[in-house]
Amino acid sequence: MTKYIIYIIAIACFSSCGSKQSKTEPIAENTKENEVELSEAQLKNANIETSILEQKSISSLLKVNGNIEAPPQNAVSVSVPLGGYIKSTKLLPGMHISKGETIAIMEDQEYITMQQDYLTAKAKIVYTEAEYNRQTELNKSKAVSDKIYQQAKAEYASQNILVKSLSEKLKLIGINPDNLSVNNLSRSINIPSPISGYVSKVNVNIGKYVNPTDILFELVNPSDIHLALNVFEKNIDKLFIGQTLMAYTNSNPERKYPCKIILIGKDVNQDHSIEVHCHFEQYDKILIPGMFMNAEIEIQSHTGFVIPTDAIVRFEGKQYVFAVTENNKYEMLEVSIHNNENDYTQISFADNLDRSQNRFVTKGAYTLLMKMKNTEEE
Numbered sequence: 001m002t003k004y005i006i007y008i009i010a011i012a013c014f015s016s017c018g019s020k021q022s023k024t025e026p027i028a029e030n031t032k033e034n035e036v037e038l039s040e041a042q043l044k045n046a047n048i049e050t051s052i053l054e055q056k057s058i059s060s061l062l063k064v065n066g067n068i069e070a071p072p073q074n075a076v077s078v079s080v081p082l083g084g085y086i087k088s089t090k091l092l093p094g095m096h097i098s099k100g101e102t103i104a105i106m107e108d109q110e111y112i113t114m115q116q117d118y119l120t121a122k123a124k125i126v127y128t129e130a131e132y133n134r135q136t137e138l139n140k141s142k143a144v145s146d147k148i149y150q151q152a153k154a155e156y157a158s159q160n161i162l163v164k165s166l167s168e169k170l171k172l173i174g175i176n177p178d179n180l181s182v183n184n185l186s187r188s189i190n191i192p193s194p195i196s197g198y199v200s201k202v203n204v205n206i207g208k209y210v211n212p213t214d215i216l217f218e219l220v221n222p223s224d225i226h227l228a229l230n231v232f233e234k235n236i237d238k239l240f241i242g243q244t245l246m247a248y249t250n251s252n253p254e255r256k257y258p259c260k261i262i263l264i265g266k267d268v269n270q271d272h273s274i275e276v277h278c279h280f281e282q283y284d285k286i287l288i289p290g291m292f293m294n295a296e297i298e299i300q301s302h303t304g305f306v307i308p309t310d311a312i313v314r315f316e317g318k319q320y321v322f323a324v325t326e327n328n329k330y331e332m333l334e335v336s337i338h339n340n341e342n343d344y345t346q347i348s349f350a351d352n353l354d355r356s357q358n359r360f361v362t363k364g365a366y367t368l369l370m371k372m373k374n375t376e377e378e
Contacts, residue, residue, distance in 0.1 A: 034332045035325065036372040043328055046371075048364035050324055053305040053356060058346050060339035062238065062297040066229035066276075070289045074221040076194050081172045083211045084108035087188055091199050091217055099196045103217060104204075107188035111173065115185050118166040118177060125159045132156035197221035200289065220289055225280065227259055229295055230273040238299045239264060239276060245297040247278070257284065259295070299339075305355075306344045311362045312337060313369045321347065322361040322368050330361060330368050 038046060084106035091103055135152035138144040167177040173189050201218035204210060227247055231239065239261060246256040259278040268274055278295070280287065312335070313320050319337050322330040333355075338346040349355060361368060 034372075035329060036322075036332070036368050037329045038368075038371065039328070042371070046364050046367045048367065049362050050359045051362045052359055053307060055303055056306045056344065056346070057303040058306060058339040058341045058344060059298045060341070062231075062235055062299050063294065064229045064231050064276075064297065065292065065294045066227055068225055068287055068289050068291045068293060069228045069277075070220045070222065070225050074195075074197070074224050075200075075289070076219045076221075077215045078103070078191065078194070078217040078219060079212065079215050080106060080189075080191065080210065081169075081212055082108065082110055082114075083209065084111070084189070086204050086206050086208050086210065086216075088206060089202075089204065091202050093199055093202055095199045097193045097197065097199060097219065099193055101193045102190045103193050103199075104191040105188050106191060106210075109187065111175075111189055112185060112187050114166065114169055114173070115175065115180060118163070118170055118180065119182060121159065121162045121166055125156075125163055128152075128156040128159045191216070193219065195219055195221045197223075198288070222285070222288065223283055225283070225287060225289060226262065227278040227280065227293060227295065229276045229278060230269070230271075231276050233268055233272050233274055235299075236264065236274050236276075239297065243297065245278060245295050247280075247293045247295040249291065249293055253294070257287070257293075258282070304338065304346045304348065306346050307360060308362050309340055309343050309345045311360065311365050312345060312347070313365045315369060319347075320369075322365050323355065324359040324361070332369070332372065 038048075085108060087105040087107045089104040091097070097103060132152045132155070135144060135149045139146065139149035170177045170180065174192065175186070175189060197220050199217060200220045202216075203214070203218075204216050210216060241261055241264065243261045245259050245261070247259050248254070248256050258281040260281065261276055262279045263277040265275040265277075307321060311321055313322075313332075315332075319335050320332045321335055323333055325331045334350040335347040336350065338348065340346065
């Protein structure tokens with residue numbers, strides 16, 4: 001009797017459970033770990049859009065930085081061949097100067113001594129020349145010995161050499177020997193600017209004594225400045241001579257400066273970067289040597305499948321897209337992302353299968369990801 005009672009109770013419980021289950025609305029379940037299924041109501045609210053993959057060639061931007069430099073022929077260090085005291089100068093860093101303009105005046109007693117030596121040597125050469133001519137005539141008639149003639153000749157030649165050397169020394173310090181006379185000796189010399197450009201450094205002050213090895217000023221002709229960029233060696237094969245890029249400063253990133261690559265270095269620095277030199281297509285006076293600049297180089301990539309960037313979701317450190325498998329069912333596939341441009345991203349699939357005919361979610365991908373995660377937690 002007891003067995004029959006237990007059996008009846010079991011049947012009653014089973015029937016009760018079955019009736020409750022039949023009254024509950026079916027719940028969409030994942031058939032696979034990386035699949036998600038939506039009910040008709042969920043699909044309507046999700047506002048999901050799908051499309052097949054497109055093939056496009058997308059250019060990527062390589063972002064680098066560097067500094068403005070002046071080529072050696074455009075940067076000048078000004079010094080004087082002879083030491084002296086700075087009598088006057090008006091130069092300040094950043095000041096514009098013209099070629100030939102006096103940038104400093106120096107004075108020293110050595111300048112007077114050089115002029116004195118030149119005028120003395122020039123006066124003496126008149127006597128040595130006349131003596132040489134006289135001894136030449138006497139030697140022809142053998143009125144004097146060859147030794148005396150040769151001595152006169154050697155003295156005249158050495159005096160010529162002395163005058164020429166002193167003349168060149170005077171030219172070196174900016175004094176024209178042809179215009180020099182006893183009435184216009186000067187204890188000062190003018191230092192002219194060798195180029196037109198800007199003053200980058202002033203290393204002296206009035207009254208300072210400078211030696212021939214000292215650099216008084218550093219000048220720059222900015223008309224031919226260039227941009228030296230540091231590009232990592234892994235990206236150097238993507239660059240070529242004549243390639244265009246856009247440079248900009250940190251203070252004004254909206255102002256772009258078009259440049260072209262003119263030289264790619266052959267030495268790798270300790271940080272595995274290579275120096276790439278670029279020429280500004282148009283000079284701007286606010287660009288000065290030493291200024292830090294950023295640059296964006298457009299690199300052409302190979303043609304590949306692209307998808308709207310919003311269609312790519314990130315989950316547990318990897319990138320995924322959703323493919324349509326059946327009605328209301330979607331499979332999450334791992335992808336590698338490459339270049340992006342105009343809200344499109346180039347992708348490749350981790351399994352390398354041809355999916356050119358598949359439809360993919362282009363809008364609402366994160367809605368599917370949230371639904372999948374919530375389903376897994378349940």
